[in-house]
Amino acid sequence: MHKKLYIPGPIEVSPEILEAMGTPMIGHRMPEYARLHKGVTDKLKQLMSTKEKVFLSTSSAFGAMEGAVRNLVGKRCANFCNGAFSDKWHKVTLSCGKEADAFKAEWGQPITPEMVDAALATGKYDAITLIHNETSTGTMSPLPEIGEVLKKYPDVVSIIDTVSSMSALNIPIDELGIDCCVFGVQKAFALPPGLAVFTASERALERAKTVPGRGYYFDFLEFLAADEKDNTPSTPCISLIYAMDLQLQRIFAEGLEQRWQRHQEMADFMRAWVVQHGFGILPAEPYRSVTLTCATNERGVDLALIKKQLGERGIAFDDGYGKLKGKTFRVAHMGDMKLEDLKQITTELEGLLQGL
Ligand SMILES: Cc1ncc(COP(=O)(O)O)c(C=O)c1O
Structure with missing residues (x-):
């Protein structure tokens, strides 16, 4: 798969x-x-x-x-x-x-x-x-x-x-x-x-x-x-x-302004979701990346388990890099991605978080 x-x-x-x-x-x-x-x-x-x-x-x-x-x-x-x-x-x-x-x-x-x-x-x-x-x-x-x-x-x-x-x-x-x-x-x-x-x-x-x-x-x-x-x-x-x-x-063909705008909209969506669901965001404003959100694991959820469960659902999820593994998770919003892609992973995440 x-x-x-x-x-x-x-x-x-x-x-x-x-x-x-x-x-x-x-x-x-x-x-x-x-x-x-x-x-x-x-x-x-x-x-x-x-x-x-x-x-x-x-x-x-x-x-x-x-x-x-x-x-x-x-x-x-x-x-x-x-x-x-x-x-x-x-x-x-x-x-x-x-x-x-x-x-x-x-x-x-x-x-x-x-x-x-x-x-x-x-x-x-x-x-x-x-x-x-x-x-x-x-x-x-x-x-x-x-x-x-x-x-x-x-x-x-x-x-x-x-x-x-x-x-x-x-x-x-x-x-x-x-x-x-x-x-x-x-x-x-x-x-x-x-x-x-x-x-x-x-x-x-x-x-x-x-x-x-x-x-x-x-x-x-x-x-x-x-x-x-x-x-x-x-x-x-x-x-x-x-x-x-x-x-x-x-x-x-998309247009540079539109492309930058799309990335900003995806970043805004992901940041809002993270905060609404009880997590934090590692960097403060205005230093947050427009291409990925690095969420802090304020809820202390088992990110390795989430990663495994998302993997079983066909989604590759990142549970933190290097010394931040398990303490943060990162969701990309860049390239050809669209808001619908983010809605897909957040819907899956909501289901998994409820089940924990
Ligand atoms: C900011 C940054 N610099 C450098 C690299 C290293 O790139 P590569 O593995 O393509 O050499 C990465 C890879 O994730 C990166 O995110």
């Missing part, structure tokens, strides 16, 4: 998208691929409101996240950490042999502009990493305010993960001053995993030229050279790029 995915990634994939992945294969050095590649990167630029370079990486998000620190950290990196994925990014930065410090907020708290300002004011750092939407806790940090702070530090390259937020709300990356924006496609893009997208500003590319030990697979300068021919340095996941092409067409 297929379990319908309500976990915060991978997300349920529409049949049309799976079908697009079955498009007959082409060679990545054929003109057909260059046309596909250009169509996808042009649409991504439009979606992200950027005139900078957009590259396609055949990897999960962490491939490009590791690549970004390998290419862009020259002196020392400030890793801002407020959950499992940002903690991991700090470890990844160190494992690449980079000098780095972790600036930690409690899980469920955002990274604030004040934290960023205080770290950068030391003058020790030439790069930062930050996760816009910490999926482990459902917490969204305020990018516009952080972007204002970054303007004070023109020598600092900003590397921002929008893995679980890109396309669900407006993230105009040039206006926000993001030098390198990285995301995977298995979250709000509702595609199967295996493709990551990253951007690189002029400043980022200039930095990469000065940083040794960039490796090959994720070398930004290799991506830049391949981009001249609307191509990638190594063989890309062409099937997923076909799927991305169709998904971008669907996104623009």
Whole structure:
């Protein structure tokens, strides 16, 4: 039995998208691929409101996240950490042999502009990493305010993960001053995993030229050279790029404003349901994620049992990530999901909660 995915990634994939992945294969050095590649990167630029370079990486998000620190950290990196994925990014930065410090907020708290300002004011750092939407806790940090702070530090390259937020709300990356924006496609893009997208500003590319030990697979300068021919340095996941092409067409057919509105409506619905049913929400307003709700288990229900019972009913449910397992549950509301999908899981949950 297929379990319908309500976990915060991978997300349920529409049949049309799976079908697009079955498009007959082409060679990545054929003109057909260059046309596909250009169509996808042009649409991504439009979606992200950027005139900078957009590259396609055949990897999960962490491939490009590791690549970004390998290419862009020259002196020392400030890793801002407020959950499992940002903690991991700090470890990844160190494992690449980079000098780095972790600036930690409690899980469920955002990274604030004040934290960023205080770290950068030391003058020790030439790069930062930050996760816009910490999926482990459902917490969204305020990018516009952080972007204002970054303007004070023109020598600092900003590397921002929008893995679980890109396309669900407006993230105009040039206006926000993001030098390198990285995301995977298995979250709000509702595609199967295996493709990551990253951007690189002029400043980022200039930095990469000065940083040794960039490796090959994720070398930004290799991506830049391949981009001249609307191509990638190594063989890309062409099937997923076909799927991305169709998904971008669907996104623009829905309309960006409508898409953002749909995500906001789903978030409002889920948050209201959680509170009405005696649970809490981990982050405070206005830091709650628009793509998932991380509910706190105020009722002390056996979430592992709920997960098992929902599984038997064909629903994949998340009972918390890492140290929050059993203490929280997360419901995704992103990608192609609609209010009716949320009504389906909440109706099932209501039945199970009554039976406990
Ligand atoms: C915010 C965030 N960053 C990074 C990752 C890691 O992505 P991947 O497993 O695709 O490398 C995830 C995965 O859930 C995530 O939610």
